[in-house]
Structure formats: C-alpha cells, structure tokens
Amino acid sequence: MAQADTLVALVKAASTGDHTTFQKSAEALIQEERGKGHRILADRLEKALQSVSRQAPLFQSQVVRQGSAGSSPQKDLIVETTPERSLDSLVLANNIREQIQEFIEEQHRSELLHAHGLSPRHRILLAGPPGNGKTSVAEALAFELMVPLIAVRYESIIGSFLGETAGRLRALIDYAKTRRCVLFFDEFETLGKERGDTHETGEIKRVVSSLLLQLDELPDYVVVVAASNHAELLDRAVWRRFQMRLELPRPTRSQLTAYITAISERCNVKFGLAAETMAKRLLGLSFAEVEEFCLGVVRRAVLDQKVDDARMISTSRLDQWKTRLSPKNQERSDE
DSSP states (O other), rough: HHHHHHHHHHHHHHHHHHHHHHHHHHHHHHHHHHTOOOOHHHHHHHHHOOOOOOEEEOOOOOOOOOOTTTOOOGGGGEEEEEEOOOOGGOOOOOOHHHHHHHHHHHHHHHHHHHTOOOOOOEEEESSSSTTTSSHHHHHHHHHHHHHHHHEHHHHHHHHSSTTTHHHHHHHHHHHHTTTTTEEEEESSSGBBBBOOTTTHHHHHHHHHHHHHHHHSOTTTTTEEEEEESGGGGGGGHHHOSSSSEEOOOOOOHHHHHHHHHHHHHHHHHOOOOOOOHHHHHHTTSHHHHHHHHHHHHHHHHHTTTTTTOHHHHHHHHHHHTTSOOOOHHHHHHHH
C-alpha cells in the first residue's frame, strides 16, 4: 500500500474509532518507514503506538523489528541507541551552534548538493576538556538527522594480536555503511594517535593507517563524530580527514546560568538562589560537573520536600562543593 493510502486509512480509522484498521494501518506505516531505512522515525512511531496500546487493550502492537531475531558479529563492537537529546536542548556558543546547524542542513539537503556534483560534510572532530558536551553534540546530531547513534566499544575493538584491531575496525566500518547513522568515536586519541610517537608500537601505527583509509571510504550518509580530550595526540593525517573541527571549551558564566535555569525548570525545583549567583560560584566547572551538583540539590530537595524553596540546601551544597575531592586537591595532598 502506498504511503498516501496508508495515511488516509489511518486518519479514517482514528476518526471512526475503528481500532482494528487503525492498528493495521499504523503497523503498515511503521514497516514502510523501516523499509526505507528511516529507522528512528519507525522507532518513534512504534513507541507512540505502544503507548496507545497500554491505554487501550484493543491496540496491541504486533510490529516486529527487522533484524531483532539475531545479532551480527559487528553488534559486539558497538552500542547502538536511539537519540533523545535535541540540538535546542544544548547550551552552546552561538558560533558553535551555527556551524553545527550548517552541518545538519547539508545532510538534510544532500540530494541538492549531489545534483551539483557536491557532497555534504560528514566528518566532524570535537575537542576539549571532558564533560563539556562532546557526547551530547553527537547525540543531538543523530536526533536532528533522525538516525541511530552508534558508539564504538574500544574494549571490543582493540585486540592483542597482530592485525586483530584493524580487522575488527574493518568489520565495524562495513556495518556502519549499511545504513544512515552517526558513528561516534569517543576518546578518539585511543585509535588515532600520532604515528611519529616513538613510544607507540608498530601495531598502533598500522591501525592508524588502516583507520585513515577506512574513513576515506565511508559514504557521506554515514556521519562520523570523533571526540577527543587530548586532540594534540592525534595524528596529523587524522586531522585532515575531518571537514569540521570544533573546540568545546569550559562553559562561560552566562552559559552556566542558562544551563542551571534549564535544569531547574526540567526538574521543577526552585534552587532558592539566582541562577547567576550559582553560576558565579560554580564557574570553572564543566557542564557535567554542574549537572551533577544541581541534581544533588534536586535529590535532597525532593527527599526533604523543599522543591518550592531549596535555598538552604543549595547554600549548604555550595559550601560542601568547595571541599570535594578533585584532581587538584589530590595533587596537593600528594606533595
């Protein structure tokens, strides 16, 4: 059944209360989208249908995910997830956001670029200290492109025998080529180290060479996102493979203010202190550390039933935060 007919049948069934036809039409639409490779859209439709099924017993979804009967060997090398974080939910500098939006637009309008003999950019390198949003950006890219996020499992990729790592890397790349997706390499320096480093073995150098060749072979519908906390360790040839290179520094005070405000609204807890005041006290921390702090206040506020005014909790936690164990404090104690 053509998609137009499916949609018409779906609307008619919903308007007339025909549960059986609605169920069949919705399942047909899901299968049709999955067959086109629109896996994220199909998953969202299926999830919505299942939520209806829980409310109405007649709506029992019988959609079977394609490929769920068994897993390929490549599945051991990755963690595949459905992204839930949008780009709008991230606190980013304007210039960073604009560049990412351009990247997304090129992917969405790839057919127009292809018609003019051009390809959309599909390789992006994210660098900066840990906890400042590199993984979140990768997830947001997958969300905006409506494709799965495939994160590489290094413990499964890296082997102890000659050629083993390169072989597994090849299997991973071959698997990614089978669909539109965002392929995410966290801590990319693990694979892409500088080949001129005299401390590295010949095996690592061969892995880097193999990686470069395979990155070149990836089609432009596979978006590669590499994140590195130590970009200075990356091989110079690796740098050239990435068409977009962005640095995500520690957040500014204004960014932290917006981030704290968003957490307060999302958790429906009033911290009792101005977000600007908290941001000033927490300046220098990463987004991840600030989120950890705020959620600690939220947990205590919920347990103490102080969600409408958590000022005392926020003030107390700010004082405690000064004495927390940190790498710098640990270095001082070792001296």
